[in-house]
Amino acid sequence: MLPVLAVVGRPNVGKSTLVNRILGRREAVVEDTPGVTRDRVFYEAEWAGRDFLLVDTGGWEDRVQGIAYRVAEQAEIAVELADAVMFVVDATVGVTATDEQLLKVLRRSKRPIVLVANKVDDARAELEAAALWNLGLGEPHVVSALHGRGSGDLLDAVMEVL
Numbered sequence: 001m002l003p004v005l006a007v008v009g010r011p012n013v014g015k016s017t018l019v020n021r022i023l024g025r026r027e028a029v030v031e032d033t034p035g036v037t038r039d040r041v042f043y044e045a046e047w048a049g050r051d052f053l054l055v056d057t058g059g060w061e062d063r064v065q066g067i068a069y070r071v072a073e074q075a076e077i078a079v080e081l082a083d084a085v086m087f088v089v090d091a092t093v094g095v096t097a098t099d100e101q102l103l104k105v106l107r108r109s110k111r112p113i114v115l116v117a118n119k120v121d122d123a124r125a126e127l128e129a130a131a132l133w134n135l136g137l138g139e140p141h142v143v144s145a146l147h148g149r150g151s152g153d154l155l156d157a158v159m160e161v162l
C-alpha cells in the first residue's frame with residue numbers, strides 16, 4: 001500500500017493547482033468558481049524516488065448545510081484515508097472561520113499536518129504568510145502553486161512525515 005497524502009483546505013485556496021504542480025501536469029480540475037473538484041480524486045505521485053497517493057479534495061457544491069459544514073465533513077473523510085495532510089491556506093486572505101473549523105477536524109485526526117501558505121506570488125504576500133505561524137502548526141510552507149515557487153521544499157518537508 002502506498003502512503004496517502006491528502007490535500008485539504010477550504011474552496012478556492014488553490015488545492016487543485018497545487019496538486020497539478022506536484023503531478024507536473026494539468027490533471028486536477030482548476031476553476032475560478034469554487035466547488036468544481038469532485039469529492040475526492042486520487043493521483044499517483046512521486047517525489048525524491050518515493051511513490052505516494054495524492055488526494056485532491058473538494059465537492060462542496062452542496063450548499064444546503066452551509067459551506068463550512070461541508071468542508072469539514074469532506075476533510076474528515078479525507079483524513080480518515082490519509083497518512084499525512086497538507087493543510088492549504090490562502091495567505092493573501094489569511095485565516096477564516098472555515099479554516100479554523102477545518103483545522104479542528106485535522107487536529108482531532110492526529111495525522112501529521114503540513115501547513116501550506118499558498119498564493120505567495122510576491123513579497124507582500126510573504127509578509128501575510130508570516131501571520132500563519134499563529135496557527136501553531138509550525139512553519140508555514142510558502143508556495144505559489146500557480147507559478148511553482150516553493151513546491152520542492154514543501155514536498156521535502158512532507159516526505160519527512162509521510
Ligand code: GDP
Nearest residue numbers: 011012013014015016017030031119144145146
Ligand atoms: P481549490 O478550490 O482549492 O482546488 O482551488 P483551485 O486550484 O481551483 O484554484 C482556485 C483559484 O486560485 C484559481 O483561479 C487558481 O488559478 C488560483 N490560484 C491557485 N494557486 C494560486 C497561486 O499560487 N497564486 C495565485 N495568484 N492564484 C492561485
Ligand code: MG
Nearest residue numbers: 015016037058
Ligand atoms: Mg479543487
